[in-house]
Amino acid sequence: MKRVLLASIAACVAMLPAGSLRAQESIKVGVLVSYSGMTSLGGQQTDAAIKLFQSKYGDAPGGHKIELIRRDTTGPNPEVAKRLVQEAVTRDKVQILLGPDFTPNTLAAAPIVTEAKVPTFVIGAATTGIIGEKSPYLTRTFFATPQLCKPLAPYAVKNNWKNVFVMVADFAPGHDCEKIFIDALKEAGGTLAGNLRIPTRNPEFSAYTQRIKDAKPDAVFIFMPLGELSLGSLRAMSDSGLKAAGVKIMGTGDITDESYVDAVGDAALDVITTGMYSTQHNSAMNKEFVAEYTKLNGASPRMGWGAIAAWDALRLVYDGLEAQKGAKFDPDKFMAFVRGRTFESPRGPITIDKGNGDIVQNVYIRRTEKVNGVLQNVEIETLANQSFK
Amino acid sequence: MTTLDTSAPATGKEAARAKFAGYFVGLSRWKIGEVLFWLALVGAYFVPDMNIILLGHILIWGLFAMSLDLLLGYRGIPSLGHAGFFGIGAYAAGFLGKYGWTEPISGLLFAMAIAGAVGLVTGRFVQRVHGVALLMVTLSLNLILYDAVHRATDVTGGDDGLQGIVIDPVLGLFRFDIFGKTAYWYALIVTFLLFLVARALVKSPFGLSLLGARENTRRMIMLGAPIERDVSFVFAISAALAGAAGALLTQTTQFVAPSALSFDRSADVLVILIIGGTARLYGAFIGAIIFLFMRDWLAALSPVYWYFWIGLLLVIVVSFFRRGVLPTLETLLQRLRAR
Numbered sequence: 023m024k025r026v027l028l029a030s031i032a033a034c035v036a037m038l039p040a041g042s043l044r045a046q047e048s049i050k051v052g053v054l055v056s057y058s059g060m061t062s063l064g065g066q067q068t069d070a071a072i073k074l075f076q077s078k079y080g081d082a083p084g085g086h087k088i089e090l091i092r093r094d095t096t097g098p099n100p101e102v103a104k105r106l107v108q109e110a111v112t113r114d115k116v117q118i119l120l121g122p123d124f125t126p127n128t129l130a131a132a133p134i135v136t137e138a139k140v141p142t143f144v145i146g147a148a149t150t151g152i153i154g155e156k157s158p159y160l161t162r163t164f165f166a167t168p169q170l171c172k173p174l175a176p177y178a179v180k181n182n183w184k185n186v187f188v189m190v191a192d193f194a195p196g197h198d199c200e201k202i203f204i205d206a207l208k209e210a211g212g213t214l215a216g217n218l219r220i221p222t223r224n225p226e227f228s229a230y231t232q233r234i235k236d237a238k239p240d241a242v243f244i245f246m247p248l249g250e251l252s253l254g255s256l257r258a259m260s261d262s263g264l265k266a267a268g269v270k271i272m273g274t275g276d277i278t279d280e281s282y283v284d285a286v287g288d289a290a291l292d293v294i295t296t297g298m299y300s301t302q303h304n305s306a307m308n309k310e311f312v313a314e315y316t317k318l319n320g321a322s323p324r325m326g327w328g329a330i331a332a333w334d335a336l337r338l339v340y341d342g343l344e345a346q347k348g349a350k351f352d353p354d355k356f357m358a359f360v361r362g363r364t365f366e367s368p369r370g371p372i373t374i375d376k377g378n379g380d381i382v383q384n385v386y387i388r389r390t391e392k393v394n395g396v397l398q399n400v401e402i403e404t405l406a407n408q409s410f411k
Numbered sequence: 412m413t414t415l416d417t418s419a420p421a422t423g424k425e426a427a428r429a430k431f432a433g434y435f436v437g438l439s440r441w442k443i444g445e446v447l448f449w450l451a452l453v454g455a456y457f458v459p460d461m462n463i464i465l466l467g468h469i470l471i472w473g474l475f476a477m478s479l480d481l482l483l484g485y486r487g488i489p490s491l492g493h494a495g496f497f498g499i500g501a502y503a504a505g506f507l508g509k510y511g512w513t514e515p516i517s518g519l520l521f522a523m524a525i526a527g528a529v530g531l532v533t534g535r536f537v538q539r540v541h542g543v544a545l546l547m548v549t550l551s552l553n554l555i556l557y558d559a560v561h562r563a564t565d566v567t568g569g570d571d572g573l574q575g576i577v578i579d580p581v582l583g584l585f586r587f588d589i590f591g592k593t594a595y596w597y598a599l600i601v602t603f604l605l606f607l608v609a610r611a612l613v614k615s616p617f618g619l620s621l622l623g624a625r626e627n628t629r630r631m632i633m634l635g636a637p638i639e640r641d642v643s644f645v646f647a648i649s650a651a652l653a654g655a656a657g658a659l660l661t662q663t664t665q666f667v668a669p670s671a672l673s674f675d676r677s678a679d680v681l682v683i684l685i686i687g688g689t690a691r692l693y694g695a696f697i698g699a700i701i702f703l704f705m706r707d708w709l710a711a712l713s714p715v716y717w718y719f720w721i722g723l724l725l726v727i728v729v730s731f732f733r734r735g736v737l738p739t740l741e742t743l744l745q746r747l748r749a750r
Contacts, residue, residue: 057714065715094714100572100668101468101660108464112590126572130666137589149571192562194569 048087049343049351052110054103054121055146055328057094061248063281064123064146065094067328070319075336077318083340084347095122103127104134111138117351118143120335125149125195132156139353141342141360143335146328149195150410154378159353161360161379163334163372164327165298166410169385170274171199173296173405174243175206177387183240183270185215189230189255190245192219199245199274215239222251227258234264244273252277253286260289270294275399278390281326283397290390290397297388299330299369300399311368334367338374341365373407380410431616439614448693452599456592462707464591469696469703470598471659476683476695477609478652483681484689485613486645487625488537491546491677492553493653498672500526500654502560502567505667508576515578515662519601522658523651530650534643553677561669572668576661587663594663601659605652609692612648621645622690686728688735697737701728 053072057065072090081088091114095103103122110116111134122131123146135142136157144153144162148170153162178186186207190196196219204214216237218230234242242259246252256278259271275297278290301312301324311333315325341363342356362376370384387403452470455461475497482488503522512518537548560567568574580586585593612618624631624638632638661667670676679702687698705724709717732739 058710058718062715069715092714094710094717098570098668099670100666101664101670104664104666105464105468108589108591109462112464113460113462126570126668126670129571129574130664130668133665134589194564194571197564 048089049118050089050091050114050116051339052107052114052116052119052121053090053092054095054106054110054119054127055123056097057092059097061097061123063248063323063326064328066323067281067326068120068145068332070315070325071329071332072336074315074318075333075340078314079340084344086343086346086351088339088343091116095124095127098124098126100126100130104130107131107134111135111140116140117353118339118356120145120332120339123147125152128152128160129156132160135159141353141356143338145331145335149198153380153410154375158379159357161338161357161374162381162410163338164331164381165383165385166380167195167198168202168411169298169383169408170296171202171245172206173385173387173408174272174294175203175212176210177294177403178241178243178270178272179207179210179212181270184212185238185240186212186272187215187234187237187239187242188217189234189242190217190219191222191247191251193222193247195247196245203243203245220246220251220255222247225251225254227254228262231258231262231264234269235262235267239269241270241272244271244277246273246277248276248279249282252279253282256286256289256293265289265292275300275327275388278388278397278399279326280324280399283390283399284324286397291392293390295388295390295399297327297386297399297401298383299327300386300388300401301325302388302393302398302400303369303386304401305368305370307366308368330367330369334369334372337365337367338363370404371407375410378410382407382409384408435614435616439611445693448696449603456595456599463595465703465707467591467595467598467663468660469699470595470602471656471663472680472683472703473696473699474602474605474659475653475656476680476687476699477606477692478649478656479680479684480689480692480695481609481613481645481652482649483684484691484694485618485621485625486642488642488646489546489681490549491674491681492549492551492556493649493680494672494674494676495549495553495556496526496530496650496653497657497660497676497680498556498560498669499529499650500657501661501667501671502573502657503654504658504661505573505576508578508661508665509573513577513579515581515597518578518662519655519658522661523655526654526657527647527651530654531643531647533650534646537646538639538642550674550677553672553674557669557672557674560672567669570669572666576665576667578662578665587665591663598659598663601655605655606692609648609652613692617641682725685735686725686732688732688737688739691735691737694735694737698735701736 055065055068056062091110093106119140119142122128125147128144128147136159140159142160144160145164148165148167150166153160188200188203190200244255246255259265265271272294275295278293278295280301283290338360342359345359361374361379364373372381372383375382385405385408386401388399388401390397391400455466456463479493482490500522503525504518507518537545540548561569578587581593581597587593620636628638657671683698683702684695686701688694706721709720
């Protein structure tokens with residue numbers, strides 16, 4: 023009999039709310055990214071970028087003191103992400119959101135940010151059809167899938183690698199990218215040597231590389247999620263002798279991401295990728311950014327796209343708040359300010375589309391090379407102002 | 412149940428029946444602690460600054476863990492694939508909401524029926540399998556289902572989840588708001604009603620025969636109990652309750668993604684049940700409260716390293732509360748009283 027009594031006491035105790043501090047006249051910014059598990063690298067980079075940004079520009083733009091609320095989305099987990107967004111908005115009274123990362127999380131959060139009118143910066147989801155369609159309060163400082171999947175098709179044809187084999191990971195973004203690339207390839211006058219979808223769990227690449235060999239393509243286009251699949255696919259291309267036989271290896275920047283390209287080693291050399299940002303980008307602003315980032319956060323782990331996306335989101339947050347100096351925060355005015363804004367980022371010039379809210383940015387064709395003994399994505403061609411469509 | 416009638420002393424059937432009826436009446440009498448437990452959940456809503464969004468999710472997890480408790484706690488059948496039924500309920504409710512059947516209560520019942528039907532079939536399928544093999548079978552069923560949903564992107568939206576789910580206000584009056592108020596009441600009432608069903612079941616002769624089969628299957632067979640039929644029946648009930656939990660999640664969040672039936676969820680629900688204590692019904696809820704509040708609290712405190720702390724917590728719980736929090740506290744209390 024007493025056991026249930028205890029149970030109820032335990033229930034009461036457990037329900038005591040975790041203390042939350044409330045300061046007056048501040049702006050609460052929610053940061054919802056993955057801090058744990060396989061995708062924790064994104065969260066680390068976001069934090070590192072925020073730390074650097076605040077050390078440089080302070081924490082009170084336009085007199086609004088920024089208060090950060092950090093929560094762990096634990097990866098692509100829409101149930102958790104949706105609850106965290108809901109809590110951030112209704113309990114912590116967050117007024118601006120960075121994240122949640124990943125497409126399913128963003129989709130789950132969209133109705134809440136619309137209802138609560140919370141400007142939300144997508145810093146880790148690339149799928150099309152979210153920004154501008156699911157909520158007027160969504161905007162993006164990451165990239166949109168077509169920006170990275172399209173350009174290599176005409177580039178390959180231009181370089182006379184006309185017969186291209188396409189290999190993508192078998193998941194929704196992979197299917198998107200596959201379609202975009204193949205359409206662009208046909209439009210540019212290239213031919214499809216064949217295409218493969220690789221299971222996202224523990225694939226054995228040797229059978230696939232054999233099929234690629236048999237198709238005798240001029241080049242292979244690869245799209246893999248960040249992480250071990252990218253690593254594995256590049257190693258397989260090298261080990262199977264495809265690369266040595268003169269087949270060009272191309273892909274989106276995910277496969278040679280700075281955060282793990284060292285682990286890929288020489289197999290990554292001479293791989294051609296598209297990217298929105300490389301730490302090698304040649305501009306005074308980027309050189310300063312990289313130097314300061316490295317000084318504050320150390321050389322390892324290396325900076326990747328998580329950092330730049332958060333950095334540019336903060337740029338917009340700060341400028342937007344500065345514009346509302348002395349006034350009460352107005353989310354609609356804030357969105358109107360952000361949309362249509364053009365500014366110089368360490369990655370190059372970027373514009374937030376006025377009508378849609380999505381990002382328009384330069385896309386770079388890069389070659390992986392050794393710079394001072396370290397593998398780097400060196401930009402060899404710039405495609406200016408690429409659309410998100 | 413015939414089993415009990417035959418074991419009754421032959422002093423007249425009527426008297427024996429009355430005696431056994433008395434036994435079950437005593438068993439199912441409400442205890443003060445139970446009443447307090449549910450009143451605390453009602454009262455929690457009125458506590459200022461209470462995180463009712465999280466509490467609503469905890470109820471859903473509790474209901475889900477309770478469904479597993481019927482199977483694991485009362486019948487001794489371990490299932491590593493229980494998220495499969497949760498997911499079936501979640502997607503059933505999701506598809507209904509997407510394709511026009513937006514009334515929540517009938518949607519919930521429908522989702523339960525579907526999950527229950529699948530549970531019945533699964534029960535028939537696994538009723539002769541035991542031990543590790545059973546773990547494997549349930550696990551693989553879960554994985555097959557997950558992969559099917561994950562791959563059928565045209566139907567389920569794959570990774571991105573099912574889009575465009577619309578759920579009407581409950582009873583046409585209470586809209587699901589962003590503050591989670593309706594969601595909490597809806598989850599609480601549904602959970603309580605289903606708890607009553609589960610409670611009635613385990614405190615009935617059927618519940619007793621489940622316990623008997625858990626302790627000594629052969630003996631129950633010799634007594635003439637329909638062991639295999641009971642297994643598929645309890646499987647169906649358990650699956651229906653898990654499906655209800657899934658449907659609740661879909662309806663209160665208006666969203667469903669493959670993570671609803673991921674293996675992680677199957678593992679988490681097992682952990683919750685084991686923390687709380689099996690064969691108690693309340694253990695499932697206590698486990699959910701401890702596990703999810705701790706997880707939320709630690710994740711807010713230290714977003715980067717909280718997995719370490721939750722791991723430590725689990726190790727502590729397992730080493731100091733061997734049979735789960737609730738049974739251990741119960742024994743402790745009994746010992747104190749005996750002094």
